Amino acid sequence: LAGVMAVELVEDEECWRQITEYFAHRSYKLSPDNRRQALVPVGARPIRNLCGSAPGLRAEVHRATVFCMPGVPFEMKAMYAESVEPELRQAAGGRSVCARTLQTFGQPEAEINRILGDMMRPGRHPAVGTRASNAVIGVRVVAPGDSFVAARELVERDLAEIRSRLGDLIFGEEDDTLAVAVGRLLNERNETLSVAESCTGGMLAKLITDVPGSSAYFVEGVVSYANEAKTRLLGVPAELIAAHGAVSAEVAEAMARGCRERSGADYALATTGVAGPAGGTAAKPVGLVYLACAHARGTNTNKMRMGETLGRESIRVRACRTVLNMLRRHLLAEGAGARG
Amino acid sequence: LAGVMAVELVEDEECWRQITEYFAHRSYKLSPDNRRQALVPVGARPIRNLCGSAPGLRAEVHRATVFCMPGVPFEMKAMYAESVEPELRQAAGGRSVCARTLQTFGQPEAEINRILGDMMRPGRHPAVGTRASNAVIGVRVVAPGDSFVAARELVERDLAEIRSRLGDLIFGEEDDTLAVAVGRLLNERNETLSVAESCTGGMLAKLITDVPGSSAYFVEGVVSYANEAKTRLLGVPAELIAAHGAVSAEVAEAMARGCRERSGADYALATTGVAGPAGGTAAKPVGLVYLACAHARGTNTNKMRMGETLGRESIRVRACRTVLNMLRRHLLAEGAGARG
Numbered sequence: 012l013a014g015v016m017a018v019e020l021v022e023d024e025e026c027w028r029q030i031t032e033y034f035a036h037r038s039y040k041l042s043p044d045n046r047r048q049a050l051v052p053v054g055a056r057p058i059r060n061l062c063g064s065a066p067g068l069r070a071e072v073h074r075a076t077v078f079c080m081p082g083v084p085f086e087m088k089a090m091y092a093e094s095v096e097p098e099l100r101q102a103a104g105g106r107s108v109c110a111r112t113l114q115t116f117g118q119p120e121a122e123i124n125r126i127l128g129d130m131m132r133p134g135r136h137p138a139v140g141t142r143a144s145n146a147v148i149g150v151r152v153v154a155p156g157d158s159f160v161a162a163r164e165l166v167e168r169d170l171a172e173i174r175s176r177l178g179d180l181i182f183g184e185e186d187d188t189l190a191v192a193v194g195r196l197l198n199e200r201n202e203t204l205s206v207a208e209s210c211t212g213g214m215l216a217k218l219i220t221d222v223p224g225s226s227a228y229f230v231e232g233v234v235s236y237a238n239e240a241k242t243r244l245l246g247v248p249a250e251l252i253a254a255h256g257a258v259s260a261e262v263a264e265a266m267a268r269g270c271r272e273r274s275g276a277d278y279a280l281a282t283t284g285v286a287g288p289a290g291g292t293a294a295k296p297v298g299l300v301y302l303a304c305a306h307a308r309g310t311n312t313n314k315m316r317m318g319e320t321l322g323r324e325s326i327r328v329r330a331c332r333t334v335l336n337m338l339r340r341h342l343l344a345e346g347a348g349a350r351g
Numbered sequence: 352l353a354g355v356m357a358v359e360l361v362e363d364e365e366c367w368r369q370i371t372e373y374f375a376h377r378s379y380k381l382s383p384d385n386r387r388q389a390l391v392p393v394g395a396r397p398i399r400n401l402c403g404s405a406p407g408l409r410a411e412v413h414r415a416t417v418f419c420m421p422g423v424p425f426e427m428k429a430m431y432a433e434s435v436e437p438e439l440r441q442a443a444g445g446r447s448v449c450a451r452t453l454q455t456f457g458q459p460e461a462e463i464n465r466i467l468g469d470m471m472r473p474g475r476h477p478a479v480g481t482r483a484s485n486a487v488i489g490v491r492v493v494a495p496g497d498s499f500v501a502a503r504e505l506v507e508r509d510l511a512e513i514r515s516r517l518g519d520l521i522f523g524e525e526d527d528t529l530a531v532a533v534g535r536l537l538n539e540r541n542e543t544l545s546v547a548e549s550c551t552g553g554m555l556a557k558l559i560t561d562v563p564g565s566s567a568y569f570v571e572g573v574v575s576y577a578n579e580a581k582t583r584l585l586g587v588p589a590e591l592i593a594a595h596g597a598v599s600a601e602v603a604e605a606m607a608r609g610c611r612e613r614s615g616a617d618y619a620l621a622t623t624g625v626a627g628p629a630g631g632t633a634a635k636p637v638g639l640v641y642l643a644c645a646h647a648r649g650t651n652t653n654k655m656r657m658g659e660t661l662g663r664e665s666i667r668v669r670a671c672r673t674v675l676n677m678l679r680r681h682l683l684a685e686g687a688g689a690r691g
Contacts, residue, residue, distance in 0.1 A: 037658065041460075045461050062658070062660045122380070127640065143422075208553075211560075212561075213574070216548075216556070219553070223628050223663055226630075230577050231576055231580040232572070234553070237567050240571035244584070246572070304684065318377065320401055347490050
């Protein structure tokens with residue numbers, strides 16, 4: 012930046028004070044290299060970093076305003092929100108874009124495209140598009156406008172139409188995950204959840220506890236990778252495993268039921284399958300997963316056959332999402348029953 | 352693409368056959384929209400998609416060769432490796448770039464930069480750079496060359512120097528994670544691991560079981576979010592929790608010890624802390640995490656104080672990585688002892 016501006020780099024006193032403070036506060040050892048982080052091109056202004064040591068920079072270069080931010084994503088995001096976005100917003104002089112996303116689960120992208128076909132025509136205003144990521148299909152509506160309010164009005168009209176067409180396929184908005192949607196429903200009902208995982212190996216509990224405040228409804232998780240652990244921690248009879256194999260609807264059901272009973276949670280979810288890449292057989296190929304959802308009136312099970320080309324990560328993610336969606340649909344159906 | 356090429360779109364018979372086959376194989380319902388996926392600009396060539404329904408396209412446009420690939424990342428990656436990369440490699444006519452990465456954990460980026468300072472000078476050949484991501488610091492060495500072998504030779508000379516300077520800070524190469532490094536050490540020793548998690552909520556088990564083949568050494572995980580679960584599943588005395596609080600070195604140690612004893616694994620790791628954003632107090636602020644590693648000769652504990660500005664995700668990731676690194680260092684020290 013100093014090169015482009017054709018100026019010298021000088022140490023900024025305030026910058027250096029903030030860096031030393033940051034390190035002292037964390038009992039980190041300051042290295043001589045950190046001193047370089049306090050160098051600022053003459054005429055540029057340092058931007059305070061609230062989450063790390065390296066400050067940002069703001070400079071005018073010819074007709075451009077240049078913002079330099081740290082490369083560490085969470086530092087960059089915090090600095091952008093705090094110090095960059097407000098200036099950009101002001102520079103746009105009111106003109107704005109409104110973009111909103113609805114998240115769906117349960118139908119492939121092609122089916123969502125069919126249902127929304129007329130709204131997705133190229134050139135239509137607002138623009139409606141879909142994006143698939145491991146079986147979650149996001150529907151995004153984007154409109155530019157002379158003001159944010161004008162743009163938002165157009166977008167919201169489309170969102171209402173999309174909601175009426177897709178109904179319960181929609182589980183949330185923007186960054187919502189299925190775990191967020193399930194958490195919301197459990198909170199409303201003041202009910203609790205536990206999970207028992209084999210092939211998903213902790214990923215299901217992780218997705219649930221990614222949600223801030225999940226400790227209000229999440230009781231416990233058990234990752235019973237070894238068969239012996241399924242018996243000791245969940246009470247799955249060893250004979251059941253011997254008779255059907257660990258990857259079976261019977262074992263998924265017993266895991267969910269055992270987990271629910273032992274943890275005392277209102278609901279328990281279970282996964283068992285072959286995530287690959289090794290461990291598949293002709294009868295139980297990579298991508299075969301059994302899911303179960305235990306509740307007060309019984310246990311629902313589900314069988315997924317995913318192609319092994321999907322890969323270990325996607326097989327595990329889709330298994331987690333599908334079993335969360337089983338619980339979501341169960342909670343919605345119960346809610347509808349209670350209201351009916 | 353057809354617009355740029357100024358040609359018609361026509362249905363490709365072979366494409367359509369592959370799409371219908373893909374759907375039939377998975378018992379998916381074919382939608383009329385899928386037919387559009389079989390359209391190919393006249394003169395372009397479809398590229399077979401081994402992981403999804405939408406084929407890619409390869410076309411010559413003026414002096415350029417254009418490859419269109421599906422947007423779903425795993426479909427795109429598979430298609431790139433199978434059908435695009437070989438052609439690009441050939442087109443480069445032998446000239447090549449060699450890039451290798453070493454992964455380190457245990458020192459901040461500034462300290463790694465200090466140790467490797469002379470090798471990281473701008474303009475040096477090969478180029479050596481670092482990149483930090485939640486306390487994992489990657490060191491990347493890049494060299495272009497007239498052949499891959501020539502480039503690789505330069506890179507490997509640097510890698511040897513970096514290895515001798517950084518020693519045990521290096522836990523792996525390229526995409527290796529700390530869980531991969533720990534898995535390798537456990538496999539070598541034919542030993543096993545279990546985990547007991549509170550604040551990391553399944554993330555630690557997830558990171559361990561992300562590694563293909565982890566079932567060889569991973570016995571089980573317990574996500575004891577509720578205090579009662581810590582007592583029932585891990586044998587942590589309720590009085591200990593009452594005396595020190597769930598977020599304490601004492602409880603972390605008892606969790607790891609209980610997990611190791613009950614699961615029969617050689618090692619057990621435990622986490623307990625305040626991941627935030629809520630739940631922090633003056634005495635136990637957001638970002639405070641206690642870690643424990645239980646082994647045959649006792650239990651090591653560790654206290655982390657991360658700033659709450661780091662955010663829930665990073666606090667949890669860093670807690671998982673730090674406790675995996677505790678086990679890695681313990682295994683390395685034991686190995687060195689056995690050899691000594």
